[in-house]
Amino acid sequence: MKIVYGSGHHGHSGAMEMMYNRFVPMFEKPERMEQILARLRETGFGQVIEAERHGLDAVHRVHDPAYVRFLETAWDRWEKEMGIGGFATAYMFGMRGMNQTPGDSIQAMLSCYTFDVCVPIVAGTWEAISSAVDATLTAQQLVQRGERTAFALCRPPGHHASQDLAGGYCYINNAAMAAQAFRDQGAARVAILDVDYHHGNGTQRIFYERSDVLYVSIHGRPEEEYPFLMGFAAETGAGDGTGFNLNLPLPKGTAWNTYGPAFEKALAAVKAYAPDVLVVSLGADAYKDDPVSAFKLESEDFSKIGSGIGGLGLPTLFVMEGGYAVEALGVNIVNTLQAFEAASP
Template structure:
């Protein structure tokens, strides 16, 4: 069983984010990767360095102007008089069709949805290698692995084609799904993070060749607020290829597993032959972001239910923040999938 992670993913060290107007430390810290790596190894996965697929697979999902922004914005920002240590937006366009600015301050607002995705000197470097981990795990799946794991940090599912948000810069799950699709696979993405995968939904919303399904805390009162509602089914060619299954805040194992049943039924009906799991572990009852109440044993049952679908499965790490059980929750999902 193969897993992929590059130590260069540790270089991204976001300092803070605004929460209800108050600057607080970011929970997306490098220690997450240390614990997740231990959790994957405990489940029997061999963690290896990813290959370098270059920018091509990233640019098949993300807008070239956005990639250029991520590559260069910190250097440009640092030249501003009195600029903060990290790039953080303070103004946003009203619409994505508004004029494209030249100023670093304007660019930050155009390409960053919120303050939870600050850009430091090594952010692009780490995000790039996070995407390479996802691509390497996708290729492992195509060589006959029943399951593969990409330890993607920073995570990706809140990143749109041209917009960072919610700790995310490059959408690793979407990049892996596109890579598999171009290799001839019929791909579905199942997002089990406590937050809706709004970036993933946005990338594929008008496409019918990739199914996107998400189980998450109800966004009426929870991030990302504006996306993830049950009536969102896709548009144009993608109509019917998006399924959201929001859960009331605080619900636990039973409710999550109940939602997983129609999610997997839709995935089977799509004719899926490669399943990408956007694996958030922040639905855990003790996660600091506190949206749902899934237990460690519940994660085992989630992994087992996914295995019963009988599809080659790529696990791409999304959320899950520091708690006493973070690594054990990953071991539980992967162990449940492999029948441990």
């Protein structure tokens, strides 16, 4: 398996995030990638290659160009208008009844284009975003050209980002961008399987009215878990997309005895859809010790996830999402990938 590493992520660090009643250092940090790389080296698994440069055309296929331009220029605007460093974050957020078109100020743009306080912008944020885009598209091209599978090892993650909104550590939706790239390059049907602990509200929103991309997600119940307002089982798609969105929400405390049957339903849905290619939003935050989740999967359970996905026999692109129990992250990700390869036909 080729692992495409987006090495330009390091500068996206040093900010704080709001954790209910206090600001804390970001859980989404460069050390996450270092742990995965260390485990890859330790096991000798896969071939790590550097991402190739790509432009923004594929990004604009799923994101509003004005939103992308905001991300590209936000830090420079912040420094120029605010005259301070630190990190840029919104002071308030747009809501029903308010004008949703941003003015020229950075505060107006932050209010319009972000939906929570977990997407701070620092000097290195755009470089990290670009690096993740490059890694994802490089890996996507490997699969497009005939590789059985590839893994985009990159940060920040993406599945909470929608067409024009950043949130939940996510700025550009890497998995959605890859799915659209496969469609644009000839795939008739693409499936996205999201195993991150949190629902991929951004991915759902992007494809909710489309039948050419199936979205399947296993995640914590939105009644009690982020992103709270999306991810319900009743959300099955709209218009042409009716029946092509499958949410499998599970309660806090879920271990494999509950997760496993839901995972089998997810695999059955993907198999029935018969896609030309599968994109996996690979989050490892369902792990029992993850600081931002409440599932109880063991490290060996990630091998079961990898084995199940491998058994589908589909060309598969893995895209890195969440997973914040840093010490165990490398083990959980590599377990998934190793088991995938072992189970692949």
